[in-house]
Amino acid sequence: MGVSIKDIARAAGVSHSTVSRALADSPLVKEETRERIKQLAQEMGYSPHALARSLVTRRTQTVGVVVTTIADPFVSEIVRGLEETGQNHGYTIILCNSNAEPRRELAAVKALREKRVDGIIVTASRIGDLYLPLLEDFGVPIVLINNQQTGKYVYSIGTDDLRGGQIATEHLLSLGHTRIAYIASPNNVRSSQARMDGYRAALEAAGIAFDPALVAEGDGRPAAATHATEHLLSRGVRPTAIFCYNDMTAIGTIRALKKAGIRVPDDVSVVGYDDIPIVEYLDPPLTTIRQRKYDMGCMAMDMLLRLLNGAADVQDVTIEPTLVVRESTSAPRRV
Amino acid sequence: MGVSIKDIARAAGVSHSTVSRALADSPLVKEETRERIKQLAQEMGYSPHALARSLVTRRTQTVGVVVTTIADPFVSEIVRGLEETGQNHGYTIILCNSNAEPRRELAAVKALREKRVDGIIVTASRIGDLYLPLLEDFGVPIVLINNQQTGKYVYSIGTDDLRGGQIATEHLLSLGHTRIAYIASPNNVRSSQARMDGYRAALEAAGIAFDPALVAEGDGRPAAATHATEHLLSRGVRPTAIFCYNDMTAIGTIRALKKAGIRVPDDVSVVGYDDIPIVEYLDPPLTTIRQRKYDMGCMAMDMLLRLLNGAADVQDVTIEPTLVVRESTSAPRRV
DNA sequence: AATCATACTGCAAACGTGTGCGCTTGCGCC
DNA sequence: GGCGCAAGCGCACACGTTTGCAGTATGATT
Known part of the structure; x- marks a missing residue:
């Protein structure tokens, strides 16, 4: 185990430099010797030592x-x-x-x-x-x-992300929704902030005032989203649509809605974000913002x-x- | 950029060998020099060159x-x-x-x-x-x-896998099911074979004859499972429970059942395999075999x-x- | 005072590769 | 026959480590 260019050199009766060059297809070595060396390398089961190479090439x-x-x-x-x-x-x-x-x-x-x-x-x-x-x-x-x-x-x-939040919200607005909630992630998460900015921009462009009561905070995972949604509902807040920070959040949100006997999308529409592979198989298949x-x-x-x-x-x-x-x-x- | 032990050696007024030993906490170097060298290494922003090291340690x-x-x-x-x-x-x-x-x-x-x-x-x-x-x-x-x-x-x-197939099937049997289908993966997939063997073993132990008509073949992904299930139903086969090769298959199966107006689990029970993170959030949350x-x-x-x-x-x-x-x-x- | 053990430290080789430079060889040309 | 040139190849160093061995102090022992 461990045949090096030196071993090949010995076998071929040349110096290791020549072997090195031959294997690198350098024009500095005669075609015939090159072929002979390559053949030999093959037979001897040579595998270049990437570490040694890196040491000198610095790559x-x-x-x-x-x-x-x-x-x-x-x-x-x-x-x-x-x-x-x-x-x-x-x-x-x-x-x-x-x-x-x-x-x-x-x-x-x-x-x-x-x-x-x-x-x-x-x-x-x-x-x-x-x-x-x-x-x-x-x-x-x-x-x-x-x-x-x-x-x-x-x-x-x-x-x-801002654009994404905007697109999601515009989609809901275009369907006729006016009371749209947002389930966020903690505010130190830049992307959640940006998506919410898009959400607000779309609302304002449609002449709808932003209502802080329609915003709840999750953490990007289903469990927290379920809580956030239940909290929203328990406060008597009744949106007709919910835009979620991401798909996992949407999954938790839908779960909370179903538990409360609220149908999706008949009673409340839900939009996710990311388009992770699984969401097309949810019940109902999730409308979402795709990230490539x-x-x-x-x-x-x-x-x-x-x-x-x-x-x-x-x-x-x-x-x-x-x-x-x-x-x-x-x-x-x-x- | 790129300070080596030689640089440190020069700065410390010792040989590079000593530096190497000092950094490796060798008892061969005086505590005082060792500390001095370490200090120096720290200050100079030294980072060992793993490749060079590997070249000699062969690890x-x-x-x-x-x-x-x-x-x-x-x-x-x-x-x-x-x-x-x-x-x-x-x-x-x-x-x-x-x-x-x-x-x-x-x-x-x-x-x-x-x-x-x-x-x-x-x-x-x-x-x-x-x-x-x-x-x-x-x-x-x-x-x-x-x-x-x-x-x-x-x-x-x-x-x-055999045991897994057995456990899944026993669970269904213990609930009282007797007509249990299996949605497989292609038969060259060893694990699918093994799970089916477990399924057959459990059936036979319960005195139920294995019925090939109750087996359909998917490919481990939802789409194929949907087809397989629909095919099963179209043949007039009506199991009261379905054991699926894996969770993705179960997802496709459930989708087919819902489309056909069959309720899960009221009309047909479904068991998956793997327990991938998402399945606890499905509707209904999936009973499955957990792989750790x-x-x-x-x-x-x-x-x-x-x-x-x-x-x-x-x-x-x-x-x-x-x-x-x-x-x-x-x-x-x-x- | 010579010997010796102890405690450090340095020398040099090795790991496997790339590459600048110089050396040889062969050939054509004047 | 001398010269130049090109092709083909080897020498030797470099990359940054680890490590066996030898060397040098220092102090202790005989």
């Missing part, structure tokens, strides 16, 4: 990917895109879960640095302001997904690769979200 | 993880477990999607080999008989998840780490699946 063909948790349908779709286009260009990815714990984030950055990854891609709802500096003085390009933030070496790609997760992954990796190739004209990207109408929304009942 | 502290696709709630949970326990022991993981395409599988193995990973973990419904040999002559320990297969360096961890995916990930990584530490007593593991009763099953209606 590892590896990028680090930091996510909060891979067990989230949203991020796993993105990672699929990342990995696939990375692989297509000969890059390999090192995956790190941060669990949103500072300790793990730190460990991840440290590990990626030691392994000398060529670049880093981060998907995190809230990137620690604490550890962005750490990443920066690492001196390697960084692409942020869904988290615009600026700095040296830092580029970002994301969706226009896979594409975002592909684009983020493309962006990083361009940066690694020294492109100077790399610009931040924002993707337009789109509306996917299914069966959780309909016109409000006549009262 | 990369990296393991390769090959999955069919990370965008599957089942595998992403496993990967979470893998990554987390790996990280806890100072290991980093390289993630490769194979998409079940031979071309990508090959590329993955090649890349992992060149990067000299210490070990490999594979999660794939059907590991290519073609590429297992490739992995083997790589000469590195391999852990297979949910795919018992034997070979040199190969260990495996999985769940007892996260734990499987943790255990697989543990196993690999033990192998890497030279443990000789490593044995294949099989995990007992458990029944999770929710609301998609109930006693059959009196006829």
